[in-house]
Amino acid sequence: MNATACCFVNAMTVENTEIARGLRRRDPDLLDHLIEKYQHRLLRYLLHLTGRRELAEDFFQETWIRVLERGRQYDGRYEFSTWLFTIARNLVIDHLRRKRPASLDSLADDALPSDIPATAELSAFDATVQREQKEQISAGMQHIAAEYRESLVLRFQEGMSLEEIATLTGTPLGTVKSRIYRGLSALEPWVKGVR
Amino acid sequence: MNTDLMNSDPHERARVMIALSGREDVSNRERSWLAAHLESCPSCREFAESTRESIRSLRRIPITASARLISTTQMRVRQRALELQRQTERFWVICACCAAVTVCSGVTAALLWRGFAWIGQQASFPMPVWEGGFVVIYLMPAVLVGILLLSRGTFLADHDRSYQDWSSN
Numbered sequence A: 001m002n003a004t005a006c007c008f009v010n011a012m013t014v015e016n017t018e019i020a021r022g023l024r025r026r027d028p029d030l031l032d033h034l035i036e037k038y039q040h041r042l043l044r045y046l047l048h049l050t051g052r053r054e055l056a057e058d059f060f061q062e063t064w065i066r067v068l069e070r071g072r073q074y075d076g077r078y079e080f081s082t083w084l085f086t087i088a089r090n091l092v093i094d095h096l097r098r099k100r101p102a103s104l105d106s107l108a109d110d111a112l113p114s115d116i117p118a119t120a121e122l123s124a125f126d127a128t129v130q131r132e133q134k135e136q137i138s139a140g141m142q143h144i145a146a147e148y149r150e151s152l153v154l155r156f157q158e159g160m161s162l163e164e165i166a167t168l169t170g171t172p173l174g175t176v177k178s179r180i181y182r183g184l185s186a187l188e189p190w191v192k193g194v195r
Numbered sequence B: 001m002n003t004d005l006m007n008s009d010p011h012e013r014a015r016v017m018i019a020l021s022g023r024e025d026v027s028n029r030e031r032s033w034l035a036a037h038l039e040s041c042p043s044c045r046e047f048a049e050s051t052r053e054s055i056r057s058l059r060r061i062p063i064t065a066s067a068r069l070i071s072t073t074q075m076r077v078r079q080r081a082l083e084l085q086r087q088t089e090r091f092w093v094i095c096a097c098c099a100a101v102t103v104c105s106g107v108t109a110a111l112l113w114r115g116f117a118w119i120g121q122q123a124s125f126p127m128p129v130w131e132g133g134f135v136v137i138y139l140m141p142a143v144l145v146g147i148l149l150l151s152r153g154t155f156l157a158d159h160d161r162s163y164q165d166w167s168s169n
Helices: A003-025 A028-050 A053-069 A080-099 A104-110 A124-143 A146-157 A162-169 A173-194 B010-019 B028-040 B042-060 B067-122 B127-151 B163-168
Strands: none
Touching: A003 A028, A003 A080, A028 A053, A028 A080, A028 A146, A028 B067, A053 A080, A053 B067, A080 A162, A124 A146, A124 A173, A124 B042, A146 A162, A146 A173, A146 B042, A162 A173, A173 B010, A173 B042, B010 B028, B010 B042, B028 B042, B067 B127
8 A cells, every 4th residue: 555545544544533533422513514525425325225305305314313313333443424324224224114024125116206317517419418318327227126226326426345335235245246237237228228 | 356246157257347347346467358358249348338338327417415405404413412412411410319319318218217216116106107107208209209200201301392293293
């Protein structure tokens, strides 16, 4: 590991320790800052998990309440985002269990129709092509199995490592790899539909 | 890169490597093998292209949280933090009260016992009567407070509009 990478890792560890300390104190200013910092990432994850904007927004709020209440359990050894997403994921699964005995799979059906926006700010031809691509991919994402969708979002939108995804989802590394591969394969027809 | 999927045919192996193409997951040797395979296999090349396109499109999907959602969340979190703080304060007050009561009862039990014995002697009560009176008087405050607390629900709960009520409405 070179010096820059070492500094980066140290900075991350210090930041996680600071967050853990603040969460133990239930520091509202720290929570305000964290809510703002992770707002888009968490909502995007929840939206892909649930497929419905209102539901995702409810879970978004509940996740932060849970972070406040269980903040003492975070020890700073892992990335805060991994812990945060695990809480969000468990909330969604608890909700599904209350609704009916089920796993994440049942979201695949619930998620339709999708509320995931597919807008673009570009103009003319490029904007149209990009919008079409996003719409196709968004539609494709809602049609693939929820566990594939989750792995793809965590890997390619959140930029998590395979190990982080395995920790978050509580699945073996091989399963994560297989889900990403199968998820991308399942998306292939949708991408081809655009081209 | 060790995965069960790697044990299958070269096309499957190539596709898995393409799908998991994070820098940390593929060694240089595997990358060279993949490049060579893509040179000679049009279907895997097409898969690589569509995978690249999928990943690019996934990264482009714009999802943003509204300012209203953020402010509502922050407000709810602050309100809940305040409730938890009040709960903790109440918990420590009750702990302090329990400690004080334990000390006081330890100190006064002997005196009270002697007082009851003296009254029993003066009034010529039989021993079980004044002993029973001592037990009743000694336990009465704790029993009364217990009944009062139970009748109001849990002593740690907020008796004004609590978070649970607020969130469910």
